[in-house]
Amino acid sequence: MHALFKHLRQVRDGGQRREYSRYLAQRMGPMIHALMLVGALAYLVAVIAGTLVRHSPLPLWLRLAPLPLLLLIAASTRRVRQPGLLSTLTLLCVALLEIGINLNGADDLHRQSVVLPGLLLPVASSVIWLGRWDFIAAMLLCALGPLPMLLSGNIDSALVFQYLVYMAIAIVLSTVLRAFMARTLFEQFRLERQLREQANTDGLTGLLVRNRFLELARSALAELHRQRQPACMLFVDADRFKQLNDQYGHAAGDAALVALAATLRRQTRAGDLIGRIGGEEFAMLLPGNSLEQGCRRAEQLRLSMHEIRRPDGPLTTSIGVACSQRCRDDIQTLLARADQAMRQAKNTGRDRVVCSPDDC
Template sequence: MRTDIPSALNSADGRWIATKGIAAYLVVLNLNGTIFGLIVFGAPDRWTSTQAGTFGVGVGQLVLGGLLYAAAGRLPQVVWSCLPLFMICATTFQSLLVDMRHQLGLLLLVPILYSAYYLNNRMLAATLAVAIAGNAVSMARPPLGVYASAEIVFFTIVAALVSLTVKRLRREVERLVILLARDASTDPLTGALNRRSFDEVFRAALADSVQTGRPVALVVFDVDHFKTINDTHGHAAGDRILCDVTEILRQCCRSTDYVGRLGGDEFALLMPGADSEEGAAIAERLRSGLAHGSGGGATLSVGVASAPAGGVTVAELTAAADQALYSAKRMGRNRIATFEGI
């Protein structure tokens, strides 16, 4: 039984948003090269061919950043993975042209930050290696400074510490996002999906059903005389029964099924790829398990419908399953009814 929902970043829109964010970051990153060029261009001395080359590289970096942003959603992952390496090489080349060795370390931290946050450990290691090598080459350029070796070691230590810190922060952010997403999408008592999250999964499953022709079964059920149970035995007893329902579902349904608590004692089970017959079989295992097992004698009335027979929209299939549920209640409760059988 699944009580998770697909992450927003797994959708096409989510990927586009994430990629656009990375591209915007790289536009800012490329501004470094342009700023280099503008500083050199505005220098009081004569504009040499070396300075012209620096300015050209800077403008080229800015143009590249704009193109990346414009084509963000169409570029393969390998482009985003290799860009920090290119940025480091371009910035190091500019530093060699105009001897800005003492400012290079700060500029190289920008692609390192990008790699530490967005890329995997292997690409981060490659980025660090290229950045450290580029900084060492720039610092070793004649005339050699008195503290060149110390500055190379210092940059290496700082770059490594920054990378480790950002990676750790990224993991913590991901952990918090997962916790927040879980709390926002699940019912705190039973752990089942809440109504909003269940509807999201429901719509996605039906869209897939329409596209592929695979059936989708919807099982809706509620606890018989639940208000009487609460009034007689207390709300704690009612809560235990609701938890028993989800626990028995975990034992009898498929790993690909979704369960949601729609409100009060009303639950729904979504079964992608299953028809009403399969839905009724799972419902019977749940009903008998609750009646004779940990449910303390509580019973369920269950309605089952499937797409496309019961409808191809959320409203249509829900109405069909509800109609079957009402039929089960009219027949005396503690039973299962299918939309096709009424």
């Protein structure tokens, strides 16, 4: 049992927890919608069947009152994929079903009709709860919901005791079912996330691959244009990298690239994007940075590269900087301008920063 809940402690990072919640909402949304429709239909059948077998002091319209709201909630969950809203609607559906149980059991002097639906509800809903607190709230609703009817009028203590025992068994069963379901979904989420990361990141450096970098940078640049904010692109190339590979082997070259990528990460700020564009070529998108700020950060980056030791001396880089400030450069144009500035840095001696003219 302890192993079933181990996954809850593994989602520690706030961003990963939010991503997992969205993942659950996307995967479980259709099942929640289907179960709500089944619940509404089952409630309708139960009310009609109860009307046929016994007379109720409550009018039919009152006993059917929760049904329109149940159908409305079920219809609204068809497209809802926000975790918080989906959980709220599902809890509201359970609360309406509990109200319906009380309305339809009010005429049963022995309250026997409450036992079966009262026990089915927690088990039937056990696998659909997105979070731990949603599940706890739902189980409390299921356990306490029928008690007003059981405790009204002449109290049958034996029936109340029987209900509590059976409900405790149902909740334990629901907890086990949810634990297995949650563990399965978490393992699936972790596997899919790992596969996405492998597809989107370079295996050696751990940075974004070219296509993924361009995809994310394109979206970020479009948003910056809408906000009328500048952005800088840095094109970083390791100097004399082919010479390193030829003289000292690819293992030395790989070690230099890994160290270079680690230095790039240390220089990043919130919102920056880094990608490996080619063999020894890297790109950084710096949202909100003017050309002056981008050139200053590029110079800091160039100097920090000298701390990396190659077999033939310190690692040096040539860096080109381009800014998209007032114009509407697309990401390919901005990258090409930074690449051109980097080549100018190569041609004028290497180990330097060249800033593309701010001609936007």
